[in-house]
Amino acid sequence: MARVVFRSILLGLAAVLALGVPFNLGDAGDVDGETRSQGYIGAQACAECHRDRFEAFRRTAHHLTSRFPDPESIPGSFSPDHAVVRTRNPNLRFEITDEEDGFYQTAIIGKGDGSYRRTERIDIVTGSGKIGQTYLFWQGDRLFQLPISYFTQQQRWINSPGYPDGEVNFTRGVVPRCLECHATYFETDSYASNAYEKEHFVLGVSCERCHGPGAEHAAYQRAHPDVEDVPHILHPGRLDPPRLIDLCAQCHSGVGAPSQRPFSFRPGESLSDYLELDAHEELNRIGVHSTNQLPRLTKSKCFQQSSAMTCITCHNPHALERGNLALFSRRCATCHETHACGMAAELGETMQSNCIDCHMPRKKDLETGFETAENFQFPTMRDHFIAIYPEISRRLAPRFPHSEKTTPPQEGDY
Ligand code: HEC
Ligand code: HEC
Ligand code: HEC
Ligand code: HEC
Ligand code: HEC
Ligand code: HEC
Ligand code: HEC
Incomplete structure (x- = not known):
């Protein structure tokens, strides 16, 4: 399907407000709805007409893979015994705390009055928690990763992957490729930057990531309740197999090398116009963030010797x-x-x-x-x-x- 041009998010916004649900897209007041919104309305807006599907979908790892923090979205324990990460550096420890106005991570260097503390708030949770979670914080309009993650298999707080034990690091920027795999939409200009339109994003890998932005579809179906055709939304089941695989491969085939603006790929398009996937032979390994599923699957006789x-x-x-x-x-x-x-x-x-x-x-x-x-x-x-x-x-x-x-x-x- 060619990329659809969406006229306005206002109808979708009205639908969401009418339902009285939180609106992750943020306050659209200062946003130029035409180009910036790209017509996203969020998964909850689909529930108005696709209730059963939404109810089942909201429990999936996709939907839960990025969220705002709340006691339900963070499985880790905040009891003082469990919410400390001690390191091999006797002078460095981390504390994770549940305060009245949010959840925080603090690095504490030294002991007693002379200790140095750096505290940052958990602003976004990434990871459904099947494997674990990593937490992000805002500094102005820039997004950074926090040093402590949660590892579900052992039900413990732990150094974030790639963070050497015994060191403090609050400077790792969260670049768009990360959010392209773990969210539906963020507004940003460059793959190199960690600056985002802070009031304007859709968390979770939600309906619209696989079906395309839904504002025009929702508005059309609402205005034409008796019409049978569905002209403004993609049914991925009707795509050719390679395009359907592309839809999943943007996130399940390693990081690759992007060639266009972040978040510009739309379902139905050819992924190779947007992203050069890593060479498969380099991906002959098992990794949450490297090999992933597609390269391994394509080595299988099942894939090679069946048609679709x-x-x-x-x-x-x-x-x-x-x-x-x-x-x-x-x-x-x-x-x-x-x-x-x-x-x-x-x-x-x-x-x-x-x-x-x-x-x-x-x-x-x-x-x-x-x-x-x-x-x-x-x-x-x-x-x-x-x-x-x-x-x-x-x-x-x-x-x-x-x-x-x-x-x-x-x-x-x-
Ligand atoms: C105002 C009602 C309404 C809203 C809101 C709505 N839809 Fe639909 N949608 C329909 C109707 C009606 C159909 C056609 C009958 C059916 O397939 O259920 C449909 C069909 C679809 C189809 C099948 C398309 C096809 O070609 O068969 C998809 C996919 C879809 N909707 C996705 C979504 C997504 C994603 C959202 C949220 C972004 C959404 N819808 C929001 C009413 C709505
Ligand atoms: C925008 C990125 C993105 C797209 C598109 C995407 N996925 Fe995923 N998928 C993820 C992420 C991220 C996770 C891990 C979520 C988590 O556990 O936090 C995931 C997890 C999964 C899981 C594991 C679920 C579980 O409960 O263990 C399956 C299966 C899966 N995806 C299949 C698919 C299929 C099939 C498609 C295409 C129809 C697809 N994904 C498209 C990003 C994506
Ligand atoms: C190329 C896509 C891609 C990129 C880039 C990516 N991830 Fe992932 N991530 C995935 C997929 C797919 C999974 C799930 C694998 C599975 O289910 O086995 C995953 C798993 C995870 C998990 C564990 C989720 C769970 O199941 O509990 C966390 C946490 C996570 N990623 C955080 C991040 C962060 C933070 C970044 C960026 C700094 C990032 N990822 C970059 C695709 C990606
Ligand atoms: C990970 C990608 C992905 C996500 C997320 C996703 N879908 Fe789908 N959807 C698909 C695919 C693929 C198909 C085609 C399935 C098939 O043909 O077997 C489909 C088919 C559909 C259809 C039409 C076919 C049917 O079975 O009636 C509707 C309606 C639909 N999705 C709505 C939604 C809604 C609403 C959400 C969010 C609550 C959602 N989808 C989230 C990938 C996704
Ligand atoms: C022949 C069947 C089959 C095909 C095709 C297939 N998968 Fe899977 N996949 C599975 C099974 C089985 C599991 C394990 C489910 C479980 O343990 O609950 C799985 C697990 C996963 C997981 C979770 C990873 C984990 O380690 O637990 C992800 C993510 C995933 N698949 C994505 C994909 C994607 C993306 C594709 C297409 C490139 C794909 N799968 C094609 C059968 C398949
Ligand atoms: C779309 C059809 C299809 C599906 C679904 C499918 N396979 Fe296959 N599979 C094939 C074909 C075709 C071959 C190659 C001919 C043969 O060995 O039967 C094959 C081969 C195999 C082989 C032999 C591999 C080898 O290297 O010799 C195994 C084992 C296998 N499949 C197991 C599975 C399992 C387990 C599942 C489910 C997770 C599965 N297949 C799903 C079509 C499929
Ligand atoms: C305990 C492990 C085990 C389980 C469970 C198992 N397999 Fe196998 N399977 C094997 C082994 C080992 C072989 C190779 C046997 C040989 O070459 O003598 C095999 C061979 C195969 C082949 C290839 C046959 C050929 O001649 O190329 C297929 C297809 C297959 N299995 C499908 C399945 C399916 C479908 C299931 C589930 C109903 C299943 N297997 C369950 C271990 C298992």
Whole structure:
């Protein structure tokens, strides 16, 4: 679909105000609605007419991947025992505090009266918390990363990835490529800058990131309740497979090298006009922020030898399906008979509900290290290179008995 030109955000704004919901786009008063708003109205505005979809979608990692801080969006404990990060430098510690007017991180160097303190407020939370969260703060119109993150696997506050233990750093700017993957829209001019239009952004990877800005669609459907055509919004299911994959690949195929203005790519367009993806051979690794899913998937025979496999062959973008391995295995079954598996005769019936652990094993992401005073901690993720992993399979096979109840594979099995 060609990029749609949106006339006005005012109708969408009116819809949001009528619903009485918070408006992440900020106060549009000083904004030139034509060019700056780009016609975004926020996910909640879609709920007016797509209620069920919105209710399911709001629980997804996409929707939750950037938010304003509140007790619900931050899973970490604020009890004084837990909300301290001690470092191998005996004179440096960090405290995370829940104050009346917000959540804060403080670096404390030295002890007692002579100590030096630097405190910054958590203004934006990034990460749904599946793996963890990193926090951002504003300084004027510039956005920076905070030194302490949260690591869900161990339920602890921890040095942010890439932050050496024992050092203090409040100067890492948050550049647009980061927000392009973790938000729907920010207004900014250059990939090199961390300055943004502070009153004007849409948090979360929300509906409009995959469907395009929705103001014109909402206004049109409201004005034409009896018309059946839907001219102003993209249905990605009707895209050619490569364009549909591009839609997901802008965020799931590594950082790449952008060639146009930040946030200018629109769903339906050819991603290569906007972003040169990293060479796939360099991405032959597992990493939350490097390899990611597409390059690994494209190495798989499933992808290479079937005609139209895309990310939505297995993923429903509107629902939280994480952990439901039986459901994912049924999606394998659209192309494979269970008995085609070379281990079917040996394995019990339980294999039908778990093709995933043997053929898409969990692996450690060795690129995203959180350094602690003692060691490094790494998250794990699924390998999208769907293949035969004989060693892992041999280890896991006893977990698939023919009769008695079975325990699903655990973290330590890999
Ligand atoms: C005022 C009501 C209204 C609002 C608000 C609204 N929609 Fe729709 N939308 C409709 C109607 C009516 C249809 C056509 C019937 C259907 O598919 O549900 C539709 C269809 C769609 C379709 C399918 C398009 C197609 O070609 O089949 C998509 C995608 C969509 N809407 C996305 C959104 C998104 C994203 C938002 C929020 C940014 C949104 N809608 C807000 C009324 C609305
Ligand atoms: C604008 C960037 C962006 C786009 C576009 C995008 N994603 Fe994501 N996706 C993310 C981010 C960021 C996360 C991690 C969210 C988190 O946990 O904080 C994620 C997480 C996921 C997850 C893991 C969910 C979970 O609960 O574990 C799946 C699956 C996924 N995306 C599939 C897709 C598919 C399929 C598409 C295309 C239809 C797509 N994504 C498009 C950024 C994006
Ligand atoms: C190229 C896209 C991309 C860029 C750039 C990017 N991320 Fe991510 N990030 C992702 C995806 C995709 C995931 C989820 C991977 C998964 O589900 O396994 C993720 C995961 C995360 C998580 C863990 C979320 C969870 O599941 O709990 C955090 C926190 C995070 N990113 C923060 C950041 C920050 C902060 C920046 C910039 C300084 C950044 N990311 C840059 C795509 C990106
Ligand atoms: C990560 C990308 C992504 C996000 C976010 C997303 N969608 Fe979709 N949406 C898709 C894709 C892909 C399809 C096509 C699915 C298919 O054809 O199987 C689709 C299809 C649709 C359709 C029409 C097809 C149908 O099943 O009726 C509607 C309506 C829709 N989305 C609304 C929404 C709304 C409303 C939101 C937010 C609450 C939303 N979408 C968020 C990717 C996304
Ligand atoms: C769209 C169809 C399709 C889907 C969905 C699909 N595959 Fe495949 N897969 C294929 C094709 C085609 C081949 C190559 C021919 C063959 O070996 O059957 C293949 C090959 C394989 C192989 C052999 C790999 C090798 O290197 O020899 C395994 C294992 C496999 N698939 C497992 C899975 C699993 C597990 C899932 C679900 C997560 C899945 N497939 C989903 C089409 C698909
Ligand atoms: C306990 C681990 C394990 C489980 C569970 C498992 N597989 Fe396999 N699978 C293997 C191994 C190992 C092979 C290679 C066997 C061989 O070559 O003798 C294999 C081979 C395959 C092949 C390739 C067959 C060929 O001839 O190229 C396919 C397709 C496949 N499995 C699909 C599945 C599907 C679908 C499921 C879920 C219903 C599944 N597997 C569950 C371990 C497993
Ligand atoms: C053949 C099926 C299949 C295809 C195709 C597929 N995935 Fe997945 N994906 C899975 C399964 C299975 C999981 C594991 C789900 C779980 O553990 O709950 C997964 C997990 C994920 C996760 C979470 C990462 C993690 O480590 O937990 C992300 C992000 C993701 N997929 C994105 C994508 C994207 C983007 C594409 C397209 C490039 C894609 N997937 C294509 C089956 C698939």
